[in-house]
Every structure is written in C-alpha cells, then in structure tokens.
Amino acid sequence: MQEKTFHTSVSTVLITTIISLAYLVISYFLVGYKIDQVILVAIFNGCYYGSAITRKFILGFSVFIIYWVIYDYMKAFPNYRYATVHIADIYNFEKSLFGIHDNGVLITPNEYWLRHSSTTLDTICGAFYLCWIPVPMLFALYLFFKYRDQLILFWLTFVLVNFLGFIIYYTFPAAPPWYIQQHGFIFIANTPGNTAGLARFDAHFHVNLFKSIYSKGSNVFAAMPSLHSAYPMVVLYYALKNKVGYLSIFFATVMLGIWFAAVYLSHHYVVDVLSGIITGIIGISLFNLLLNRSGWFKRFIATFQKVVL
Numbered sequence: 001m002q003e004k005t006f007h008t009s010v011s012t013v014l015i016t017t018i019i020s021l022a023y024l025v026i027s028y029f030l031v032g033y034k035i036d037q038v039i040l041v042a043i044f045n046g047c048y049y050g051s052a053i054t055r056k057f058i059l060g061f062s063v064f065i066i067y068w069v070i071y072d073y074m075k076a077f078p079n080y081r082y083a084t085v086h087i088a089d090i091y092n093f094e095k096s097l098f099g100i101h102d103n104g105v106l107i108t109p110n111e112y113w114l115r116h117s118s119t120t121l122d123t124i125c126g127a128f129y130l131c132w133i134p135v136p137m138l139f140a141l142y143l144f145f146k147y148r149d150q151l152i153l154f155w156l157t158f159v160l161v162n163f164l165g166f167i168i169y170y171t172f173p174a175a176p177p178w179y180i181q182q183h184g185f186i187f188i189a190n191t192p193g194n195t196a197g198l199a200r201f202d203a204h205f206h207v208n209l210f211k212s213i214y215s216k217g218s219n220v221f222a223a224m225p226s227l228h229s230a231y232p233m234v235v236l237y238y239a240l241k242n243k244v245g246y247l248s249i250f251f252a253t254v255m256l257g258i259w260f261a262a263v264y265l266s267h268h269y270v271v272d273v274l275s276g277i278i279t280g281i282i283g284i285s286l287f288n289l290l291l292n293r294s295g296w297f298k299r300f301i302a303t304f305q306k307v308v309l
Contacts, residue, residue: 126201229276
C-alpha cells in the first residue's frame with residue numbers, strides 16, 4: 001500500500017501540542033506524575049510527525065490510546081465510592097454454583113487450584129495471562145498492514161466492550177478471589193493491586209514482571225466482569241471475520257487459556273469469566289447493530305477509516 005506524502009500545518013502543530021500538554025497536566029492532578037505519561041506523549045508525537053505511514057498508524061491506534069487514558073484515570077474515581085462492594089455474597093454464589101468437594105469440604109474452584117497448584121500450570125497460566133494486552137495489540141498491528149479498513153472496527157468494538165465492563169464495575173463493585181484469601185470478607189478501601197497466583201510465576205523465574213504490572217492497576221474491586229476473558233473474544237471474532245487461517249486457532253487457544261488462568265490464578269471467579277464472556281458477546285452484537293442500523297454511526301466509521309487508509 002503506497003502512502004501519500006503528508007504535511008503539517010501550524011494549526012495542526014498547535015492542536016497536537018495543546019492536547020499533549022493538557023493530557024500531562026490533567027494526568028498530574030488526577031493520578032500524579034508517571035514516566036509512562038511522558039513516554040505515551042513522546043510516542044504519539046513521534047509517530048504523528050514521523051511520516052505519512054506512522055501518522056496513519058498512531059491515528060489508527062488512537063481509539064486504544066483514549067481507552068487506556070480513561071482506564072488510567074479510573075484510579076482517581078474508585079468504584080467503591082459509588083456502590084457497595086460485593087465480597088461474601090459473590091464468594092458464596094460462586095461456591096453454590098461451582099463448588100468442589102475437596103477432603104470433605106466445599107470450596108470454590110479458586111481455592112481448589114490454590115491447594116493443587118503446580119509449577120507447570122503456574123508457568124502455562126502465567127504465559128497466557130501475559131497475552132491479555134499484547135495479543136490484541138499485535139492483532140491490531142496485523143490489521144493495520146493487512147486489513148486496514150477493519151482496524152477501526154476492531155478497536156471500537158474493543159473499547160465498547162470495555163465501557164460496558166466499566167459500567168458494571170461502577171454499579172456492581174466486586175472483590176476478586178485473592179482479596180478474600182488475604183483479607184477475608186471485610187472491606188478495606190485503597191487496597192493495592194495484587195499478583196495473586198502470578199506471584200508464583202515471578203518466583204519461578206526470579207523476576208518482578210507481574211508485580212510491576214499489577215502495582216499499576218486501576219481498581220481492585222473490578223473483578224466482575226472479567227474483561228481479561230472478553231478481550232480475546234473480540235480478537236477471535238475479527239480473526240474469524242477476516243479469515244486469517246491458522247492464526248484463528250492460536251487466538252482460540254489463547255482465549256481458552258486465559259479463561260482457565262483467570263480462575264487458576266485466583267484473579268477471577270468462574271462467574272466473573274462467564275460474565276466477561278457475556279459482556280464480550282453483548283459488546284460485539286451491539287457494535288454490529290449500530291453499524292448496520294445507525295446512519296450517523298456508519299458515517300462516523302467511514303470518516304475515521306479515511307484517516308488511516
């Protein structure tokens with residue numbers, strides 16, 4: 001695909017600079033200064049001014065950037081301030097539906113795997129859990145070079161699924177399984193993120209990989225729905241839609257692996273995973289409904305696609 005030459009007007013430079021500075025200032029007051037913010041601004045501006053292809057690339061990924069910024073800003077507005085956090089009720093609900101008898105005691109699947117963990121499963125599940133953002137990002141990169149008209153559809157679907165999940169987070173805050181394992185049924189505000197079963201992965205390989213990731217989490221009480229479970233569904237849907245061949249088998253394997261890992265690692269209950277699957281299905285269906293039935297939405301998509309084509 002041959003890229004057209006591009007030029008940068010004074011107004012474009014001014015707008016881009018204002019947006020970059022506004023982001024840094026707002027971020028400072030909402031969540032505090034982080035080097036990640038400067039890196040994001042540097043990447044965006046570097047790509048935007050680099051060449052025609054890099055400008056199209058960063059604009060094509062702008063939907064994801066907006067989502068990531070909103071996700072980061074959730075730290076400033078913890079959901080437990082707006083609704084009661086569900087701890088014991090969701091634990092007992094999980095046990096009533098999927099409880100396992102182990103040595104004569106009814107326990108949740110998370111508790112079962114905590115008792116029966118293994119180095120092999122720790123490694124496999126850790127590897128799957130590393131895929132939750134890199135796989136969508138790499139697939140988006142693939143779409144950019146192979147099916148660029150699908151890139152915006154993919155990212156908008158991805159973000160819509162996330163926003164549906166965010167709505168549930170703020171109306172139904174829910175503690176993850178590891179929270180009960182460490183703190184019981186008592187609510188503790190400002191509880192920091194925790195690696196849970198992923199700590200075993202870090203220990204096996206003598207790294208702080210997951211510890212560094214989960215220390216930056218936006219909200220501990222956002223276990224339901226499991227968006228980790230929804231992300232690979234969106235990837236698989238667009239992979240099948242665009243007939244990417246054997247890659248679809250890889251994406252399906254990653255999806256199933258993440259579903260199991262979420263429970264095995266005590267990051268989610270089975271009901272969290274199922275609600276994540278339902279959220280993914282609803283998000284994909286709602287996006288397609290808007291695309292097929294809404295004239296203004298079609299025009300919006302067409303305008304956005306022109307920017308990256």
